[in-house]
Amino acid sequence: MNLKPLSGVPAPVQDATRHQLLEAAGAVFAEVGFRNATIREICRRAGANVAAVNYHFGDKETLYAELLRYSQQKAFAKYPPLLGVAADAPPEEKLGAFVRSFLLRIFDEGSIAWFGKMMSREMVEPTRALDSLVAERLRPMADLLRSIVAEILGRSPQDEAVRLCCFSVVSQCVFYHHCRTMISRLFPEQRLDASAVEPLAGHIARFSLAAMKHLPDPETQRSKPGSARRRRH
Amino acid sequence: MNLKPLSGVPAPVQDATRHQLLEAAGAVFAEVGFRNATIREICRRAGANVAAVNYHFGDKETLYAELLRYSQQKAFAKYPPLLGVAADAPPEEKLGAFVRSFLLRIFDEGSIAWFGKMMSREMVEPTRALDSLVAERLRPMADLLRSIVAEILGRSPQDEAVRLCCFSVVSQCVFYHHCRTMISRLFPEQRLDASAVEPLAGHIARFSLAAMKHLPDPETQRSKPGSARRRRH
C-alpha cells in the first residue's frame, strides 16, 4: 500500500507533477465546474496518469479544495481588496478601490480568473470547500465593505440600511461574474474583457455613491442631515 | 417499437403520468440542476417507472426544456413584469413594479420559484433550452427595462449610461437569486423569504432612483440639467 504525502505541508516546488495537476485542474474546474470536470481530462492536460490525482491529492474533492485556496491566494495577492489605498483614505475612495479590485479579479485572464469562476459555481452549488473560504477570506471582505458603507452613510455597521447598501454594491460587481452569458446575449455591445474594468468600476462607484448620498429614508430609518426628505409618488 | 407522442402539441390534461412527471421534474431540477438531477429520482417522486420520461418526453433534455417553458409561463402569469401598473404611468412607478415583480418571482414558494432557480443555473451553465427563452421572454424584458431607464435618465435606450444603469438595477435583483447561499452565511440576520420582498424591493427602487437622479457624468457623457457636476478625488 502506498503512503500518500501529507497534504497541507508545503511541498517542495520541484514536485512537477503535483504542480501541473494543480494548473490543469484550475483550467478544467474553472471552465466546467467541479461536478462536470473529470479526473481523466485533468490528468490528460497535465500529461499525467489517471491515478496521479489520487496519489498526490487523495481524491477529487481534496484537489478541488486545495485549488480553491491556491487560486484565491493568487487572485488576492495580485488584487488586494483595497488595492493600494491608504487605511485613512476617505471612504468614497476606499469604495472605489473595493469595486475596482473586485472587477479586476473577475476580468483578469488565465489563472487569476479561476477563483472568480469557481466562486460563481460555489454560489449556486456550494462545496464543502466553501466553509473555510468564508471564514478566512469572504467574511473579512464583507466586514470591510460594511465598515466603508457605514462610514459613507454615517450609520452603524449593524444598521439595516448599511446591510442593504452593501448588497447593492456587491451585487453590481458579482453581476459580471454570474450573468456574463446573459449580458453577451442581450447586450452584445457590452465589452467583457479587461478593457471593461475601468468604465464598469467607474459606473458602479458613481452609481452607488450617488445613491447613498441621496437615499431618501423609509419610515423606519432616520434621515441624514442635509439630504432631501422623501420623494415619492 | 413504440411511437412517442409528438411533444409540443397541447396534450390533454388527463394525461396524469405526464403531468406528474413535470411536477416532479420541476422540484428536482430546481433543487439540484439539470446535470445533477437523475431520471430515476424524478420518476420515483412521480410514482412512475424509469422508462416513463423517455416514453413521454423522448429524453431528459426535452423534459428539461419543456419544464423551463412551463415554469416560466407559470411564474410570469402570476407576476407579470409590470404587475398591474398602467402603460402610461410615470417611469419611476414602472421601475418599482419591475423590481418588485422580479423579487416576487424569486421569493415565491413552490413551483413559482422553479423558474428562478433554474435560471440561476442557466446563467452559470447554459443549456440549449435557454436560446428560445431568451428570444421569447428575456429579450422583451431587457427592452422593457431599457425603455424605463431611458425615460428616467432622459436619454436614448441605446445610450451607454442607460445600459449600465440597467445592469445596476437588474444586478441588485438577481443577486438574491445567485447569492442566497452567501447572504445567509455572511448576513444571517437577512430574511430570505416572501416577507423580505417589500423591504428589498423598496430599497432597490429607492437606491436606484436616487442614483439615476443624481448620477454625476463621466467625461464621455452629457450632464443632465440640474445635477451636480462631478465629484472626484
Place this chain on the structure above:
DNA sequence: TGACATGTCAAACGATTGTTTTAATTATTT
C-alpha cells in the same frame, strides 16, 4: 370477442465516472 394502439413495468445495455490495484520505473539513500 378479436385486433390494435397506448401505456407501464422489470430488466438489462452501454457508456462514463472516481477510485483502486498491482506491477514497473525512477530517484534516493546506504
Place this chain on the structure above:
DNA sequence: AAATAATTAAAACAATCGTTTGACATGTCA
C-alpha cells in the same frame, strides 16, 4: 552497486447514469 522509497503506468473495479428492450396490461373500436 545494492537496497529502499517515491512515483508512474496500465488495467480493472464498482457504482451510477441515460436509455433501450421486450413482455405485459389496459383501453378502444371493429
